Amino acid sequence: xxxxxxxxxxxxxxxxxxxxxxxxxxxxxMRLAEAKAYVADRLGVAEGDxxxxxxxxxxxxxxxxxxxxxxxxxxxxxxxxxxxxxxxxRLLELPINSVERRRVHGAA
Amino acid sequence: xxxxxxxxxxxxEIRTELEGGVDEAVRRxxxxxxxxxxxxxxxxxxxSPARFTAVDIGDEVMLSFDGTGAAQFDRIAxxxxxxxxxxxxxxxxxxxxxxxxxxxxxxPHEQAAMKEAQERLTIPVHYGxxxxxxxxxxxxxxxxxxxxxxxxxxxxxxxxxxxxxMELATADMVHVAEALWEAGADGVNxxxxxxxxxxxxxxxxxxxxxxxxxxxxxxxxVGMAAERVLGTHGELEFHGMRVAGRWPAGQxxxxxxxxxTIYGPAVNVNTGRSLAWNTxxxxxxxxxxxxxxxxxxxxxxxxxxxxVPMAMVPPVDAVSRVSKATVEVLRLDGL
Numbered sequence: 001x002x003x004x005x006x007x008x009x010x011x012x013x014x015x016x017x018x019x020x021x022x023x024x025x026x027x028x029x030m031r032l033a034e035a036k037a038y039v040a041d042r043l044g045v046a047e048g049d050x051x052x053x054x055x056x057x058x059x060x061x062x063x064x065x066x067x068x069x070x071x072x073x074x075x076x077x078x079x080x081x082x083x084x085x086x087x088x089x090r091l092l093e094l095p096i097n098s099v100e101r102r103r104v105h106g107a108a
Numbered sequence: 109x110x111x112x113x114x115x116x117x118x119x120x121e122i123r124t125e126l127e128g129g130v131d132e133a134v135r136r137x138x139x140x141x142x143x144x145x146x147x148x149x150x151x152x153x154x155x156s157p158a159r160f161t162a163v164d165i166g167d168e169v170m171l172s173f174d175g176t177g178a179a180q181f182d183r184i185a186x187x188x189x190x191x192x193x194x195x196x197x198x199x200x201x202x203x204x205x206x207x208x209x210x211x212x213x214x215x216p217h218e219q220a221a222m223k224e225a226q227e228r229l230t231i232p233v234h235y236g237x238x239x240x241x242x243x244x245x246x247x248x249x250x251x252x253x254x255x256x257x258x259x260x261x262x263x264x265x266x267x268x269x270x271x272x273x274m275e276l277a278t279a280d281m282v283h284v285a286e287a288l289w290e291a292g293a294d295g296v297n298x299x300x301x302x303x304x305x306x307x308x309x310x311x312x313x314x315x316x317x318x319x320x321x322x323x324x325x326x327x328x329x330v331g332m333a334a335e336r337v338l339g340t341h342g343e344l345e346f347h348g349m350r351v352a353g354r355w356p357a358g359q360x361x362x363x364x365x366x367x368x369t370i371y372g373p374a375v376n377v378n379t380g381r382s383l384a385w386n387t388x389x390x391x392x393x394x395x396x397x398x399x400x401x402x403x404x405x406x407x408x409x410x411x412x413x414x415x416v417p418m419a420m421v422p423p424v425d426a427v428s429r430v431s432k433a434t435v436e437v438l439r440l441d442g443l
Contacts, residue, residue, distance in 0.1 A: 018197030026327030098292035
């Protein structure tokens with residue numbers, strides 16, 4: 001069922017920009033149109049690119065936002081999850097709780 | 109059918125089913141019917157012989173979850189599977205005993221799991237459980253059992269018992285949510301709110317309000333248990349608004365007022381009716397809460413709600429038809 005919903009209607013998570021839009025909805029209570037516009041503006045892409053996995057993998061790679069791990073094309077210098085979230089937090093100008101916690105605990 | 113079984117209907121029979129679902133919602137909730145073009149669109153979705161359907165490119169919505177992972181893996185590996193293989197937009201860490209009361213007793217373990225999840229995952233991970241007010245009544249909890257008091261017409265005693273349970277439940281929800289927030293969670297989910305009636309929902313709203321006042325950046329989702337709030341107590345109010353008897357638009361008003369960032373309406377399916385009937389009924393009930401919402405609306409479309417069949421392994425044609433129908437007709441913010 002989660003697979004069917006994801007393929008039928010989801011934004012594709014880290015394959016595209018679903019996690020970025022999700023963060024704005026969850027933390028800021030932004031409605032979908034507003035959240036998509038905000039993310040597109042911050043990424044410097046058209047809203048139509050947000051669910052385009054080919055375009056977004058390139059953008060995410062350039063900005064260090066984390067990408068899906070691929071066994072056939074390893075990316076040893078891609079950011080760790082913590083590094084990617086710190087980059088997302090800066091890009092979206094949105095505090096991310098786990099990033100802030102690491103800062104408080106002296107880990108970042 | 110909404111029990112997951114396969115049936116064959118003609119185009120006109122499907123149309124009749126769709127209209128029947130709308131009529132039932134209008135009759136029960138006194139809401140406006142779906143427009144003719146919306147019914148036409150639903151007919152196209154449900155009359156399609158395709159094994160799978162999907163929203164148009166560019167119309168994708170955010171997916172939030174109540175419970176992610178897989179029984180074949182440990183919890184964190186299950187979350188990684190959802191992030192890396194299923195490309196989920198967000199995730200929920202949860203405990204098998206999906207109740208804030210139960211989780212309170214082992215919250216340090218849940219904090220450790222959340223910290224590990226946050227170290228290993230990039231996409232948002234919230235923590236979820238149920239308010240589960242019934243757990244606070246005898247024999248599982250310290251309060252008198254209103255389900256046995258009410259049939260004996262001991263109304264005042266039943267109300268007092270629920271009010272006592274509410275105090276305990278709100279305190280537990282706040283305690284667990286703050287503990288998981290301290291461990292790095294991106295938010296919390298109060299799932300199946302109102303399952304035990306208006307007192308269950310009010311306890312949740314009070315928890316949400318407290319959390320919002322203390323943690324301005326916390327993601328807070330409230331997913332409902334049913335399309336209408338039962339008046340198990342009957343006299344409870346939130347900021348002067350009666351809690352019992354509310355349909356989705358009225359529920360959303362309360363959830364928004366409390367300070368949540370995402371509202372999840374739930375409409376239970378009738379397993380004896382068709383997928384088309386259940387979906388059109390659900391859409392008609394939920395439609396009034398979408399247009400005027402100030403926060404995102406993520407309709408519950410899990411097993412047995414929103415039109416999705418009540419089956420452990422629901423057919424993908426059914427699930428994807430519901431996905432497309434809810435997103436394209438209601439213009440939701442997410443599922």
